[in-house]
Amino acid sequence: MSLRRIGTVIMVTMGCLLVWQVLVIATGVPHFILPDPQAVVRAMASHQTVLARAALHTGAEIIIGFAIGAAVGAGLAVVMAAFPRLAAALRPVLLFSQVIPIFALAPLLTLWLGYGMAPKITVTALICFFPVASAFLDGLLRTSPACLDLAQTMDTGRWRTMWHLRIPMALPMLGSGLKLAAVYAPIGAVIGEWVGGSEGLGAVMIHANGRMRIDLSFAALMLVTVIALAFHWVTSTFVDRAFARFS
Numbered sequence: 045m046s047l048r049r050i051g052t053v054i055m056v057t058m059g060c061l062l063v064w065q066v067l068v069i070a071t072g073v074p075h076f077i078l079p080d081p082q083a084v085v086r087a088m089a090s091h092q093t094v095l096a097r098a099a100l101h102t103g104a105e106i107i108i109g110f111a112i113g114a115a116v117g118a119g120l121a122v123v124m125a126a127f128p129r130l131a132a133a134l135r136p137v138l139l140f141s142q143v144i145p146i147f148a149l150a151p152l153l154t155l156w157l158g159y160g161m162a163p164k165i166t167v168t169a170l171i172c173f174f175p176v177a178s179a180f181l182d183g184l185l186r187t188s189p190a191c192l193d194l195a196q197t198m199d200t201g202r203w204r205t206m207w208h209l210r211i212p213m214a215l216p217m218l219g220s221g222l223k224l225a226a227v228y229a230p231i232g233a234v235i236g237e238w239v240g241g242s243e244g245l246g247a248v249m250i251h252a253n254g255r256m257r258i259d260l261s262f263a264a265l266m267l268v269t270v271i272a273l274a275f276h277w278v279t280s281t282f283v284d285r286a287f288a289r290f291s
Contacts, residue, residue: 079259084266087259094248099267102244105161105233106275109168113229114222116169117176124177125184126206142174147235154240164236164244171232172225176218183217184210219283226279230272245271 061081067073068080075083088095124131146167153163187210195205237246245264252260 076256076258079262083259084262087257088263088266091260091263095245095263095267098243098245098248098264099271101161102230102233102237102246102268103271103275105164105168105236105244106229106271108161109165109232110172110225110229110275110279112165113169113172114176114225117173117178117221117225118180118218121177121180121184122206122211124181125210126202131181138174138177141170146171146232147239150236150239153236159240159242163239164233164241167236168229168232171228175224175228176221179221179224180214180218183214186217187213215287219287222283223276223280226276227272230268230275234268 065080065082068075068078071078079087120134124134149170150163150167153166157163157166184206191209191213192205195209200208233244234246234249237244238250241247245268248264249261252258252264
C-alpha cells in the first residue's frame with residue numbers, strides 16, 4: 045500500500061471519528077445508546093486482554109473457514125467444468141444453497157456441531173463457497189473456443205487441457221471470487237458467534253449488549269472492522285501478485 049493511500053485512509057478515518065464525536069455532542073444522546081469515540085477507546089484499553097483473545101479466535105475462524113470454502117468452491121468448479129452433465133445437475137443445488145439465509149442455518153449448525161469453532165468455521169466456509177465456485181466456473185466456461193479447438197486437434201486430453209489451458213485462463217476470475225469471499229468471510233464468522241458461542245468478537249458484542257456495555261460492543265465492532273479490512277487487503281494483495289501474469 046502506497047504512502048498516499050495510507051494517508052487517505054487515515055484522513056477518512058479521522059473525519060469519520062470527528063463526525064461521530066460532533067453527532068454525540070450535538071444530539072446529546074445518552075452514552076449507553078451511542079458512546080463517543082473516547083469511551084470506546086477507554087473500553088478497548090480496559091478490556092484489551094479479552095478483546096485480543098476474542099480477536100485471535102475470530103481471526104482463526106475467518107482464515108480456516110475462508111480456506112475451506114475457497115478450496116471446495118474451486119475444486120467443485122473444476123469438476124463441473126469438466127463434466128457438463130454434472131454441472132447441469134448441480135447448478136440448482138448451488139442456487140438453492142444461497143437461497144436459504146445463512147443466518148437461518150447458523151442455529152442448526154450450532155445444534156449439530158456444538159458450541160465450539162466448528163459451526164462458525166462451517167458458516168464461514170458456506171458463505172465463501174458460492175462466490176469462489178461461481179466466479180471460477182464462469183471463467184472456466186469462457187475459455188477461448190479457438191484454444192479449445194487447438195487442444196482437441198493436438199489430442200491433449202480432458203484433464204491436460206483443464207490444467208494447462210482452462211485453469212490458467214480462468215485464474216483472473218478465480219481471483220475476483222476470492223476477493224469477494226474475503227469480504228464475506230468475517231460476516232460468516234461473526235454471525236456464527238452471534239447465534240451460539242462464548243468466544244470471539246461476536247460473542248463479546250452479544251454479552252456486552254446484554255450488560256448495556258455499548259462502549260465495549262463498539263470496541264469489538266471496531267476490531268471486527270479492522271480485521272475484515274486487513275484480511276481483504278492481504279487476500280487482494282496475494283491474489284494480484286499471484287495471478288498477475290495471467291490477467
